Amino acid sequence: MEILTSRLSLRPTKLSDVPALFAFLGDAEAMRHTSQFATLRACRRHVAGHEWQRRRLGCAPWTVRSRADGAIIGWGGLFEDPFDRGWGVELGYWFAPSAWGRGYASELAAASVAEARDRLKLPELRAFARPENLGSCRVLEKAGFTRERYVPELQRNLYRHALER
Numbered sequence: 653m654e655i656l657t658s659r660l661s662l663r664p665t666k667l668s669d670v671p672a673l674f675a676f677l678g679d680a681e682a683m684r685h686t687s688q689f690a691t692l693r694a695c696r697r698h699v700a701g702h703e704w705q706r707r708r709l710g711c712a713p714w715t716v717r718s719r720a721d722g723a724i725i726g727w728g729g730l731f732e733d734p735f736d737r738g739w740g741v742e743l744g745y746w747f748a749p750s751a752w753g754r755g756y757a758s759e760l761a762a763a764s765v766a767e768a769r770d771r772l773k774l775p776e777l778r779a780f781a782r783p784e785n786l787g788s789c790r791v792l793e794k795a796g797f798t799r800e801r802y803v804p805e806l807q808r809n810l811y812r813h814a815l816e817r
Contacts (some may be wrong), residue, residue, distance in 0.1 A: 655714070655767065657690040657759050662714035662729060663721075665703060669715045670696045672724040676748040685785040685793040686746065700725075710772060713744065717758060718751075725751040729764050730777070741768065743779045743795075743813075745788075757788070761795035776815055780808040 654800035655662040665673070674695040676682045689695040709732055716726035729744030743764050745757050768774045779797055781788040789799075789809070811814035 655763055656719065657708050657763050659719055660756060660759055660763070660784075662763060663694060663717070663761065664706060665699050665713065665715045665727065667696060667699065669724060670699055672725050673699065673715070677727065677747075682749050682764070683746070685782045685788065693755055698735070705732055705734050709741075710717040711741065711767070716747070716756070722817050724748075726760065728760050730756075730772070732769055739780075740776070740778050741772075743768075743777050743792075743797075745771055752787075754764075756795055757791045761791055764796055765813065765815070767817060774815055777813040779811040780806060781811065 653664070669705075671692065673694050674689060677695050678692070680682070680688050680748070682727045689698065702712040711730040713727050713731050714729045715724055716728060717723060718725050726745060726747035730741055730743060732741050733739065743761060745760050747756060765777065768777050777797070779792050781787070781792060783802070792811045795813065799812040800810045800812050802808075803810050
């Protein structure tokens with residue numbers, strides 16, 4: 653199922669999307685606030701694990717495309733991390749550097765919160781951001797998340813959004 657926002661197309665990720673995603677998910681500078689993938693194979697494995705979760709839970713990160721030109725500019729949305737379980741459904745987003753600073757993360761976050769509340773009927777969402785990643789912290793706060801605490805083992809702030817219906 654595709655979701656359209658004013659500037660983005662959000663759709664389930666296909667394995668054929670992985671090379672375009674790896675262009676930024678495998679870039680150390682682009683992923684300096686998170687983990688990068690060392691190989692295309694590792695990226696493909698990660699995406700496949702999340703797509704398995706989509707079939708099981710009804711959510712996983714979407715491939716994010718620009719509606720203006722169809723280019724793949726990001727990967728993100730709602731997910732329960734199959735590789736680090738126990739945090740519940742999270743919001744996460746990763747964008748190509750060419751897409752930074754244009755408000756796409758905020759647009760994706762708003763669509764994700766609406767999807768969690770309206771279709772998935774979730775009681776809450778969580779998210780993580782490194783304290784030094786001020787842009788991501790602002791995106792989460794603007795989307796209605798509040799900072800709960802710092803998680804030392806992850807070196808990230810944990811954010812929570814109680815969803816009202």
